[in-house]
Amino acid sequence: MVVRWRTFPLHPETPEEGQLLEELFRTTPEKIAAMMVHLQTTAEELGLPFGARSKTYNSRLAQELGLWAEDQGKGESFHLAAFHAYFAEGLNLAKMPVLLELAQKAGLPETEAEKILVNRTYKEKVDRDWAESRFKSINAVPTFVMGQHKLVGAQRYQALTELVTNYGVIARETPAKANKINNLKEER
Numbered sequence: 470m471v472v473r474w475r476t477f478p479l480h481p482e483t484p485e486e487g488q489l490l491e492e493l494f495r496t497t498p499e500k501i502a503a504m505m506v507h508l509q510t511t512a513e514e515l516g517l518p519f520g521a522r523s524k525t526y527n528s529r530l531a532q533e534l535g536l537w538a539e540d541q542g543k544g545e546s547f548h549l550a551a552f553h554a555y556f557a558e559g560l561n562l563a564k565m566p567v568l569l570e571l572a573q574k575a576g577l578p579e580t581e582a583e584k585i586l587v588n589r590t591y592k593e594k595v596d597r598d599w600a601e602s603r604f605k606s607i608n609a610v611p612t613f614v615m616g617q618h619k620l621v622g623a624q625r626y627q628a629l630t631e632l633v634t635n636y637g638v639i640a641r642e643t644p645a646k647a648n649k650i651n652n653l654k655e656e657r
Contacts, residue, residue, distance in 0.1 A: 474535070474539065474544060474548065475598045475601065475602065476532035476535070476536065476594075476595045476598040476599065477532075477598070477599065477602050477607065477610045477612075478599045478602065479528060479610055480493065480525060480527070481527065481529060481599075483525055483526060483527040483563075484527065485527060485561075485563045485564070486561075486563075487524035487525060487526040487527070487561055487563070488524060488525055488526075489523060489524055490504075490522075490523060490524060490525060493525050501523075505521060505522075509521075511623065512556075515623070517556075518553055518556065518557035519556050519557060520556065520557045520558055520559055521559070522556075522559035523559075524559070524561075526555070526560075526561045526562050526563050527562070527563040528555075528562050528563070529563070529595065530562070530563060530565075530568060530586055531551050531562040531563075531568060531571075532591075532595050532598075533585065533586065533589065533590070533591040533592060533594075533595050534547070534568050534571070534572060534582060534585060534586060534591070535547050535548055535551065536591045536594050536595065537577075537582070537585045537590065537591050538572070538575055538577055541577055543575045543576050543577050546574070546575035546576060547571060547572065547575035547577065550571045550574045550575050551571050554567065554571055565583070565586060568582065568586060569582055569583060569586075607619070609621050609622060611623065611624075613629060613632060615632050615633060615635070615636050616636055618632060618635070620632055
């Protein structure tokens with residue numbers, strides 16, 4: 470099975486300096502604080518890093534750089550670094566210095582990354598992904614697609630396993646089970 474990342478127009482109207490979450494969701498600071506507590510709790514349950522933040526940022530350039538990173542065989546490293554920078558550190562992914570540091574963390578040459586961003590080399594590829602998401606009526610991230618089936622939003626491992634096994638993919642052990650097995654092997 471081949472997993473392919475696709476870019477998505479998540480609030481493309483967001484200015485480079487970012488936008489306060491209260492403005493984006495048109496709600497009160499108290500409701501944003503409650504939402505953040507819920508997200509923090511969910512992240513902790515899933516073992517994911519998640520930090521406090523008050524703004525959202527435009528991810529368009531990060532998406533363009535991410536597609537280039539994939540073509541260089543460093544897509545997963547770049548995406549993980551970008552997710553950590555955004556969700557755990559609250560960094561602005563619309564800023565060139567942040568993106569260049571992420572490229573470097575992913576093992577990509579900074580000078581080439583800068584050229585990709587300045588020349589907007591992957592602009593058309595992102596545009597095609599965005600058009601495809603509209604065509605397929607994808608309106609939230611993450612969305613996991615297999616055949617004609619979709620799972621929308623953050624999902625538990627079991628839900629993802631069920632989706633792929635319905636298409637004949639053999640399920641791997643759950644991460645928790647794999648850790649237990651590895652710990653038992655180490656004890657022997």
